[in-house]
Amino acid sequence: MSGCGMIIGAGVCYAARVSTTVPLPNSAPPRHAAVVRVTHWITVIAFFALLITGMEIVISHPRFYWGEVGNVMVQPAFTIPIPSSRGSVPTAYNFVMPDQNGWSRYLHFEAAWLLILTGLVYAVYSLGTGHFRRDLAPARGERSWRDYREVFGKTLRREKTDAAEASSYNPVQRAAYLVVIFGLIPFVIWTGLAMSPAFTAAMPWTVEALGGRQTARTLHFFVSWALVLFVVVHVAMISMAGFRSRMRAMVTGRAAVGEEA
Amino acid sequence: MKPVTRRRFMTVGIAATAGVAGVAVADRLARRYGLLPPDGGGVYGPGETLTYAAQTVLGRHSLAREFPRSMISAAPFLNPVAPPTDAFKRSQANGFADWRLAVDGMVAHPGSFSLADLKSMGTRSQITEVACEEGWSYIAEWIGTPLNDILREAGVHPQARYVAYFSIDHDWWDSLDMGDALHPQTLMTWGMNDGDLPVGFGGPLRMRVPRQLGYKNVKYITRLTVTDSMKGIRDGLGSAAPAGGYSWYAGI
Numbered sequence: 001m002s003g004c005g006m007i008i009g010a011g012v013c014y015a016a017r018v019s020t021t022v023p024l025p026n027s028a029p030p031r032h033a034a035v036v037r038v039t040h041w042i043t044v045i046a047f048f049a050l051l052i053t054g055m056e057i058v059i060s061h062p063r064f065y066w067g068e069v070g071n072v073m074v075q076p077a078f079t080i081p082i083p084s085s086r087g088s089v090p091t092a093y094n095f096v097m098p099d100q101n102g103w104s105r106y107l108h109f110e111a112a113w114l115l116i117l118t119g120l121v122y123a124v125y126s127l128g129t130g131h132f133r134r135d136l137a138p139a140r141g142e143r144s145w146r147d148y149r150e151v152f153g154k155t156l157r158r159e160k161t162d163a164a165e166a167s168s169y170n171p172v173q174r175a176a177y178l179v180v181i182f183g184l185i186p187f188v189i190w191t192g193l194a195m196s197p198a199f200t201a202a203m204p205w206t207v208e209a210l211g212g213r214q215t216a217r218t219l220h221f222f223v224s225w226a227l228v229l230f231v232v233v234h235v236a237m238i239s240m241a242g243f244r245s246r247m248r249a250m251v252t253g254r255a256a257v258g259e260e261a
Numbered sequence: 262m263k264p265v266t267r268r269r270f271m272t273v274g275i276a277a278t279a280g281v282a283g284v285a286v287a288d289r290l291a292r293r294y295g296l297l298p299p300d301g302g303g304v305y306g307p308g309e310t311l312t313y314a315a316q317t318v319l320g321r322h323s324l325a326r327e328f329p330r331s332m333i334s335a336a337p338f339l340n341p342v343a344p345p346t347d348a349f350k351r352s353q354a355n356g357f358a359d360w361r362l363a364v365d366g367m368v369a370h371p372g373s374f375s376l377a378d379l380k381s382m383g384t385r386s387q388i389t390e391v392a393c394e395e396g397w398s399y400i401a402e403w404i405g406t407p408l409n410d411i412l413r414e415a416g417v418h419p420q421a422r423y424v425a426y427f428s429i430d431h432d433w434w435d436s437l438d439m440g441d442a443l444h445p446q447t448l449m450t451w452g453m454n455d456g457d458l459p460v461g462f463g464g465p466l467r468m469r470v471p472r473q474l475g476y477k478n479v480k481y482i483t484r485l486t487v488t489d490s491m492k493g494i495r496d497g498l499g500s501a502a503p504a505g506g507y508s509w510y511a512g513i
Contacts, residue, residue, distance in 0.1 A: 061396035071338035071397035085377025102506020110308025197392055201472045202320030213398055
């Protein structure tokens with residue numbers, strides 16, 4: 001709850017500072033709105049907290065199954081070839097890792113709340129201001145396959161990004177962000193909730209539609225890696241486009257039009 | 262300063278004020294309706310409180326999923342526990358004929374029940390999944406006496422809010438709020454898959470709470486304490502779990 005106050009409080013700080021002490025060049029609006037910047041970085045914090053604690057939890061049972069049940073008496077669909085943090089799990093290693101599940105679980109669920117609440121603030125803001133429609137939906141005249149191929153081609157040829165891309169997203173970027181915002185993140189939350197015994201008691205269809213509790217767990221694992229893949233590509237593309245200018249845009253909001261990184 | 266920016270500033274300011282006021286109101290309501298978990302303090306307190314409050318509001322009366330008989334796990338995983346105490350071994354040698362479940366605290370009739378007393382009280386069976394926090398799970402049929410029936414027999418005071426339960430192993434105890442304690446699927450279990458509850462699975466008496474994770478299902482129960490606050494019981498955190506780093510509420 002207090003995190004919400006912090007988000008809004010931080011929003012105030014940004015809005016006040018940007019508008020009073022650092023006039024933007026040519027009175028241009030910020031490259032990224034304050035709400036987008038603050039929710040972006042809170043999401044980064046929540047994501048890494050979830051990723052690290054999620055890995056810790058997986059270590060206690062690095063076996064994955066399809067269907068409703070799965071345990072060491074059941075043939076796994078696949079196993080991650082690492083030692084486990086529990087002696088009761090058979091692995092190829094004669095070694096039991098330190099058990100970090102307690103704080104990992106506390107932090108995993110707290111970070112999940114942070115992600116959900118931040119996502120709600122972002123979603124309400126984006127719907128209210130038209131951020132989704134204006135900045136993320138495929139732009140008019142950029143909806144053909146050729147537009148997408150062009151971005152891949154330019155990227156592979158390592159062509160310099162044109163000036164428009166410093167103030168707007170290209171079609172592939174838009175598609176990637178939409179997949180993450182409306183696909184991967186909702187699905188990772190859904191598959192996570194489908195493992196909660198109390199939540200599935202209240203809403204059994206959330207796990208039944210997936211095909212069982214262990215299927216939910218396995219899909220949760222895969223979607224997490226899909227998100228990691230997104231983050232790796234995202235950071236790589238930002239580095240290619242000019243890491244400093246893109247970071248400045250997402251931290252201070254100042255557009256990098258006409259500047260070289 | 263441009264007017265648009267001022268309007269933005271004021272909007273955000275009003276939103277922030279509303280947010281702070283909202284948190285204060287939420288805190289008052291959470292206290293009144295018992296939505297704060299016993300381990301709701303510390304850095305992880307906000308997350309725990311949100312989870313517990315949300316699940317309590319969302320599914321006070323919902324039932325855990327039950328499965329067809331064909332889905333009962335052929336070889337359920339037996340989670341190894343600490344070797345039984347000497348007191349346990351003595352009772353086991355006796356066929357658990359002397360096993361007692363004591364009920365004390367905020368009840369009209371404190372006392373104790375033998376296994377035969379419990380079995381004559383009421384029986385319910387359910388085919389539900391045990392899910393461990395580690396990630397594994399299995400399905401079994403659990404047969405027992407609803408905790409609800411035991412509490413009714415003992416006569417719970419209206420101001421009671423929690424039922425603490427203790428294993429014969431001193432270090433193992435836990436508690437449920439009244440919602441979960443009176444829930445129809447919460448069983449003092451003495452049977453499994455049409456037979457007696459094996460010792461490895463918690464026999465002769467195990468708390469079965471299918472809407473929460475495995476670790477709330479404490480084995481070898483000898484005592485129940487009904488209370489209005491967990492503060493005075495052991496470390497005050499409502500369970501042995503928080504001391505070991507785990508959350509009191511395990512419905513996630």
